[in-house]
Structure formats: C-alpha cells, structure tokens
Amino acid sequence: MVEAVVEVEVVYAAIDRQELLSVTVPEGATVRDALLKSGIGQAFPELDLTSCPVGIFGKVIIDPDSHRVQAGDRIEIYRSLLADPKEVRRLRAAKAAEAKARNQ
Known part of the structure; x- marks a missing residue:
C-alpha cells in the first residue's frame, strides 16, 4: 500500500537572503514535522526549528507540534x-514635520 x-x-x-523550499511529507504530518524535514535548518543554522514562531499564509500557528499541514500550505518562519x-512611521512623520x- 502506498502512503499518502x-x-x-x-x-x-x-536580512540578507530568503529561501523557499518544497517538501513532501506524509499525510497527517505536523507543521514542525515539515519544518524539520525541509532541511531549512542547514541553510539557516541560526534557526531553532524546535521553538521558532511560524505561520501558514500569514496566520500564526500557536501549536506547530500538533497542527496538521494540508496540501499546498506555505509554512512561514518568522523572525524578530x-x-x-509603528515607531519607525512616527519618527519619519516627526522628521518630515520638522x-x-x-x-517655511
């Protein structure tokens, strides 16, 4: 029997580069499973894939260890x-006003 x-x-x-990787995982795999299988940790060794904040299509995933992926999902790894x-816009507006x- 073939595994789905x-x-x-x-x-x-x-800051200096970006990476988009396609990964095939077994049906029922979690977000964390997909992250670990993707190999993105080798491209960015500074990432802690066991605790980094992630989302799917811009929506934060609170528990990536239990959230199941669906075909076509784009898992995004967030950084600080x-x-x-808001502070940058405020400073820019103050500078423009000055x-x-x-x-005049």
Missing part, C-alpha cells in the same frame, strides 16, 4: 523585527 503524501512549502527570509513599524517647519 502532501506537498507544502517552507519559507524563511533572513529589528524595529517596531523639515517642513524649517522650510
């Missing part, structure tokens, strides 16, 4: 932001 499999993608974007986007005041 599903194909998913695993993606990660580091270097700066808070420049506008100087030019």
